[in-house]
Amino acid sequence: MFELEKRDIKFLSGVGPQRAATLNKELGIFSLRDLISYYPYKYVDRSRIYAICNLDAHMPFIQIKGEILSIEHAGEGRQSRLIAHFSDGTGVIDLIWFQGIKYVEKNLKVFKPYIVFGRPSVFNQRIQVAHPEIEPAEELQLSTIGLRPFYMTTERMKRMNLHSQAIEKMMRSVIQQITEPLPETLTPELITEHHLLSLTEAIRNIHFPQNTELLKRAELRLKFEELFYVQLNILHYAHDRQQRFRGFVFGKIGSIFNTFYQQNLPFELTEAQKRVIREIRRDLGSGRQMNRLLQGDVGSGKTLVALMSMLIALDNGYQACLMAPTEILANQHYETIRSMLFGMEVRVELLTGSIKGKRREAILKGLLNGEVQLLIGTHAVIEENVQFAALGFVVIDEQHRFGVEQRAKLWKKNVQPPHVLVMTATPIPRTLAMTIYGDLDVSIIDQLPPGRKPVTTLHRLDSHRESLFHSIRRQIAEGRQVYFVFPLITESEKIDLKNLEEGYLHICEAFPQCTVCKVHGKMKAAEKDAQMQLFVQGTAQIMVATTVIEVGVNVPNATVMVVENAERFGLSQLHQLRGRVGRGAEQSYCILVTGVKLTDETRKRIDIMVRTNDGFEIAEADLKLRGPGDLEGTQQSGMAFDLKIANLARDGQIIQLAREAAQHVIETDPEGNSPHYALLWKQLQTLRKEMTNWSAIS
Numbered sequence: 001m002f003e004l005e006k007r008d009i010k011f012l013s014g015v016g017p018q019r020a021a022t023l024n025k026e027l028g029i030f031s032l033r034d035l036i037s038y039y040p041y042k043y044v045d046r047s048r049i050y051a052i053c054n055l056d057a058h059m060p061f062i063q064i065k066g067e068i069l070s071i072e073h074a075g076e077g078r079q080s081r082l083i084a085h086f087s088d089g090t091g092v093i094d095l096i097w098f099q100g101i102k103y104v105e106k107n108l109k110v111f112k113p114y115i116v117f118g119r120p121s122v123f124n125q126r127i128q129v130a131h132p133e134i135e136p137a138e139e140l141q142l143s144t145i146g147l148r149p150f151y152m153t154t155e156r157m158k159r160m161n162l163h164s165q166a167i168e169k170m171m172r173s174v175i176q177q178i179t180e181p182l183p184e185t186l187t188p189e190l191i192t193e194h195h196l197l198s199l200t201e202a203i204r205n206i207h208f209p210q211n212t213e214l215l216k217r218a219e220l221r222l223k224f225e226e227l228f229y230v231q232l233n234i235l236h237y238a239h240d241r242q243q244r245f246r247g248f249v250f251g252k253i254g255s256i257f258n259t260f261y262q263q264n265l266p267f268e269l270t271e272a273q274k275r276v277i278r279e280i281r282r283d284l285g286s287g288r289q290m291n292r293l294l295q296g297d298v299g300s301g302k303t304l305v306a307l308m309s310m311l312i313a314l315d316n317g318y319q320a321c322l323m324a325p326t327e328i329l330a331n332q333h334y335e336t337i338r339s340m341l342f343g344m345e346v347r348v349e350l351l352t353g354s355i356k357g358k359r360r361e362a363i364l365k366g367l368l369n370g371e372v373q374l375l376i377g378t379h380a381v382i383e384e385n386v387q388f389a390a391l392g393f394v395v396i397d398e399q400h401r402f403g404v405e406q407r408a409k410l411w412k413k414n415v416q417p418p419h420v421l422v423m424t425a426t427p428i429p430r431t432l433a434m435t436i437y438g439d440l441d442v443s444i445i446d447q448l449p450p451g452r453k454p455v456t457t458l459h460r461l462d463s464h465r466e467s468l469f470h471s472i473r474r475q476i477a478e479g480r481q482v483y484f485v486f487p488l489i490t491e492s493e494k495i496d497l498k499n500l501e502e503g504y505l506h507i508c509e510a511f512p513q514c515t516v517c518k519v520h521g522k523m524k525a526a527e528k529d530a531q532m533q534l535f536v537q538g539t540a541q542i543m544v545a546t547t548v549i550e551v552g553v554n555v556p557n558a559t560v561m562v563v564e565n566a567e568r569f570g571l572s573q574l575h576q577l578r579g580r581v582g583r584g585a586e587q588s589y590c591i592l593v594t595g596v597k598l599t600d601e602t603r604k605r606i607d608i609m610v611r612t613n614d615g616f617e618i619a620e621a622d623l624k625l626r627g628p629g630d631l632e633g634t635q636q637s638g639m640a641f642d643l644k645i646a647n648l649a650r651d652g653q654i655i656q657l658a659r660e661a662a663q664h665v666i667e668t669d670p671e672g673n674s675p676h677y678a679l680l681w682k683q684l685q686t687l688r689k690e691m692t693n694w695s696a697i698s
């Protein structure tokens with residue numbers, strides 16, 4: 001049997017040890033198997049011949065058929081070059097060589113038919129092709145070339161002459177050596193049911209497609225396979241976790257929950273909140289350990305849902321804890337929750353890095369003997385020395401700032417892992433959530449509390465600042481507060497800080513009667529807190545800040561959010577920022593300030609923001625505009641396998657199919673020992689061994 005994974009790339013003809021080392025290092029290609037899994041990023045149709053009169057310099061590649069009229073030398077020394085004037089009867093273009101001139105000249109013949117292929121450019125208003133591929137027309141069978149693959153190469157590879165063509169050549173030689181079918185990686189049922197190509201056919205056609213139809217089918221097969229194993233992995237993992245860990249059973253609703261619900265809750269829950277609380281209650285009573293993702297737009301009332309769920313834990317004799325990503329947010333949650341529990345006999349404590357000494361000791365002691373029932377804090381709560389008597393429920397707010405490993409630490413805080421509720425205000429499109437949080441059950445609050453006025457979003461040019469300031473003065477005169485947010489890009493912190501400082505001075509000048517506070521990431525925590533407090537207490541009317549205020553800060557009296565250089569923010573970031581206003585009864589505004597010149601993409605982003613307040617719509621648009629790679633949080637999300645061909649933004653339908661197929665396998669063969677699926681389980685094992693950044697909870 002022809003085992004591609006056992007054949008080292010360096011023995012392939014034309015490779016050798018040096019190129020092999022480069023391929024190892026740059027692309028992680030070691031074996032022939034690795035090589036054939038390195039897919040082209042695009043194809044060029046080589047069956048098509050253009051007329052010179054129809055060419056334009058923006059075409060990525062051109063192919064023409066004609067004759068050389070004459071050849072000349074031009075330039076001196078380093079400038080010297082060979083120029084062939086080439087015509088097909090409809091026009092003339094120049095073919096140019098800067099290197100290997102002698103060799104080229106010797107081999108080219110005037111008035112002989114050639115086919116020329118290359119990338120056009122314009123020089124002195126003439127179209128030219130530098131270093132084209134040129135071959136005698138009668139020798140080249142274009143129909144056998146068809147779609148020609150192009151492979152991504154790195155700078156370093158290019159320096160070693162490992163261009164796309166070189167990879168193509170290697171690929172051709174390997175594919176020609178495949179004379180018997182490659183071992184299948186999907187079961188016959190999956191292949192038939194989804195009308196997939198065999199692996200061998202797919203590999204052949206992904207590299208050298210016979211036609212576009214077969215290329216599409218090859219792509220489908222390979223994408224499906226990739227996404228299928230991502231889903232099988234994540235579902236298997238979730239299933240396994242369920243098998244290994246029992247969950248605490250919180251069977252009763254007791255006096256703490258009821259007192260809160262009947263006496264302390266100042267408003268009606270929204271239908272969405274009620275539904276989610278029911279979903280959580282069902283989990284808590286099931287005997288399984290809950291791992292649930294709670295999605296809900298900013299201001300949808302997630303904190304309240306979290307609190308009521310924690311009270312159920314308390315009613316059943318367990319402790320609960322809520323982790324926030326920053327001290328400011330932890331403080332805020334602590335204050336909110338304490339006031340909500342006013343008059344009730346629940347001991348709530350706050351634990352952050354700045355709580356030290358006697359106070360800290362007392363809290364730690366209270367946690368250990370069970371007197372502290374509810375703990376609110378930052379990641380300080382997962383430190384080794386923080387021990388609980390009986391931790392039963394954990395809420396993680398705004399999980400983007402918490403890595404998977406930090407989550408894992410929580411599990412060890414009790415003999416059995418506590419129930420976990422992860423809350424996020426960044427809506428995640430469904431198919432993406434399936435892939436990235438595919439092991440979590442999802443609850444969604446898709447409704448805002450009544451009486452909220454949707455935030456009005458406006459786009460303003462920075463050249464019209466005066467009229468903007470004018471309307472802001474009116475808001476301040478009415479007693480409202482205003483945020484000004486400046487962008488932050490880490491590579492140029494100095495410049496950003498300068499922008500912020502300048503903006504701050506400018507704003508102080510423009511609003512001489514106001515107190516203006518300032519918050520940015522380079523400040524010491526205490527200083528930041530002090531500035532923040534000025535705003536929270538209403539002493540300052542204006543806050544100038546970088547995106548540190550993005551997450552969770554709640555100042556209902558703030559009604560204007562001005563985003564400076566809005567073009568430099570991503571959609572979900574803008575949406576988060578907008579969520580800082582519109583929290584009170586007054587009409588609020590989000591003002592996106594940009595320059596006049598905007599790229600198409602920026603314009604689209606701004607338009608979407610102006611058009612809709614729907615977080616899910618924005619998340620979908622964001623995914624389409626940016627692709628998932630950039631999406632905040634995806635890097636540390638613990639997605640198991642690198643995707644080589646599937647695209648989370650575009651392949652939603654295939655993700656859905658793959659998910660259903662994987663689910664079916666897990667349901668029919670939960671223990672993974674049916675010979676029927678042996679092939680799939682074995683392949684999953686192989687992939688797991690290969691996977692690079694699988695940092696899942698151990």
Ligand code: ADP
Nearest residue numbers: 267268269270297298299300301302303304449
């Ligand atoms: P999120 O964390 O989802 O952004 P919060 O939990 O901070 O939202 O809630 C935002 C505000 O709405 C809080 O002031 C909260 O007290 C209030 N709130 C929550 N649920 C309701 C409700 N059902 N009716 C009225 N107000 C609510």
Ligand code: MG
Nearest residue numbers: 302303397552
């Ligand atoms: Mg919140």
